[in-house]
Every structure is written in C-alpha cells, then in structure tokens.
Amino acid sequence: MTDSSVPATGTADRDLRTFIAGLPKAELHVHHVGSASPRIVSELAARHPDSKVPTDPEALADYFTFTDFAHFVEVYLSVVDLIRTPEDVRLLTYEVARDMARQQVRYAELTITPFSSTRRGIDERAFMDAIEDARKAAEAEFGTVLRWCFDIPGEAGLEAAEETTRLATEDRVRPEGLVSFGLGGPEIGVPRPQFKPYFDRAIAAGLRSVPHAGETTGPQTVWDALTDLRAERIGHGTSSARDPELLAHLAERRIPLEVCPTSNIATRAVRALEEHPIKEFARAGVLVTINSDDPPMFGTDLNNEYAVAARLLDLDERGLADLARNAVEASFLDPAGKARISAEIDTYTTAWLAS
C-alpha cells in the first residue's frame, strides 16, 4: 500500500495510524475481484500466463492508474479474466479474507459479480461451493466473518440482471452467506429504474438492497435507487451532496452512505480529496461508513481510508471509533454479532485512551 494520499504529519498522525491499525472494523463496500492484491494477482497470473495483466508490482501500479471510470472498468475486466476456475475463485476469496484479517477487519460484506464468472464458463454450483468453502475456512482460521452481496454489472444489460437474480434467489444455487443484492458498473447510460423487477425479486427472497448510485452521475440516480430499487444503503452516493433535500432524506431515514474516498479520486468521480463531500454528509447528519471499494487497484486499504477520513473530518480516536461503530450499525449482521464487534471497539478504544 502507498500512503501518498495522506502526508505524514509527525507523531500525532503516526499515533492515529497505529490506533486505526488495531481498531476492530467492519467493511460494507469492497469488491471481490477489486480486492486482488499484487500478491494474489501474481499468483493468478502465474496460473494463466497468457493474461495481459502485469505481475511486477511496479508495472502493476502503472497499470492501475486510471484516466476515467470507463478506463477503470476496462482494467477491472482484465483482472476478472484471470479468474477462470473454481480453484481461482477459492484462492482469491480466501486470500482477500487473510488481507482483511491483517487489518483487524472482523466482518465484511464482499460484493461479488457471479455473472462475470458463470458467463466465462465456471459452473455455478462449483462457483458457490468455492466462495462458501473460502468463507468458512477464513472464519475458522482468521476470525473474519464474510457475507456476500451479489451485484448486477449494470453495463452488461438485462441478461446479466436476470442471471444475477436467478443465482441470488434460486434455492438450489444461492449460497448461505448471501445477504444483499447490488448494482455496479458505470451509471452513465445505465438508468437504475430498469432494474426494479430484479430488485423486487431479490427483496422478496429476503435480500437487502444496496445499489451503487450517485458515484458518477447526479443526485437523481440516488433518488431512483431509493424509490425504484428500495435501497437500504447507497454505494458511494457522492453526488447526494448537491441536493440538500436528498441529504435531509438520507439523514432522517438513517440510510447510510458507503463512502470510499480514495476510490472517488482514482476513478475521477471527485477531483481532489479536499473537495470530497464527506464533510457535507457528516454535517447533514447522514450515517457515514468508510470503505475501500477496490483497495489494491486504488493503492489503498481500509486502514488508509480511515486515516483519510480522520484528516477530512478532523477526527480523533473517539471520532474514528464512532465511524467504526457506524459500519457495524449499518451492516446486515445479526444483533448479537453487532453487539460483539461494537463491544470490541469500545474495549479497544478505552484501553488505548487509558494508555
């Protein structure tokens, strides 16, 4: 990971980073393929040497420099192409959990795009077995609890929407760890309302609605996600800041935003960190959660995103612990699981402040 986005400002900054590194955390917005670290990419590329994805870390950093959102999706899909067998799926999932555990991530809702794998010929049952096997092994070995969000790659159209909905709702295939249903990819030219029937089916099957919206288009997309897709949380929601009525609505209904600051800079959704609307969200009383989106692709990790948030929101340890608690509250964990992680956050913070 590089820390280029947050300049080191001496002892206080280092102390805060040490505090963050040990803080128990939950992550709600992080993509499966987008979490493949250089170590994992190298291992997959070694299995499939015909791939155009570089394996050398320096070349990879260049490769992961994006001109705009469309370029990001193009590069993202070249990494998707490295995942060709159920064993690749298992390796990726298990190793991603290992990287999370190292950052004291206790719980993560990982966004998976099963359509990308099934349409490349991976058998659907083998795919589900691979992620479930990795989930159980990761929980037993690292203590990190994983849950799944299956997302529709919006740009791939209604065929992808149908396939994703089927995989998420059919009793025969749907995995035990699945809790939510999402919509990702570009927003321009991909209006949210067309996905209403698919979200209706997923919600009827007990899944929670968590579409991306307002990442690369305006606040109307967030309204559409709330109205048509019955969103319970919003992925990014960055452009909500342009609509005070929308901010008030999100705050009043306690609809959390999954904020991913460094991602928004990397995909050019926001020009500079200083211009990120996270401050407006907090000021309006919106429940803000901090997330990493596609961490290695954006040269970040969840700990760095907390450090960025601390700088932008001028937070101390107590403020950071509040952010960590927000994520637990906004998660789809059961009440006992939420209470357990919140208590861990409290114990850790109290001990840190007393030391």
Ligand SMILES: Nc1ncnc2c1ncn2[C@@H]1O[C@H](CCC(=O)c2cccc(C(=O)O)c2)[C@@H](O)[C@H]1O
């Ligand atoms: N910041 C992000 N904002 C939005 N999405 C993000 C972000 N990061 C990662 N994603 C992921 O990118 C996928 C896009 C994949 C996609 O569009 C596509 C299109 C056509 C064909 C296929 C295929 O596989 O055949 C795939 C989304 O589903 C989502 O999971």
Ligand SMILES: [Zn+2]
């Ligand atoms: Zn995302």
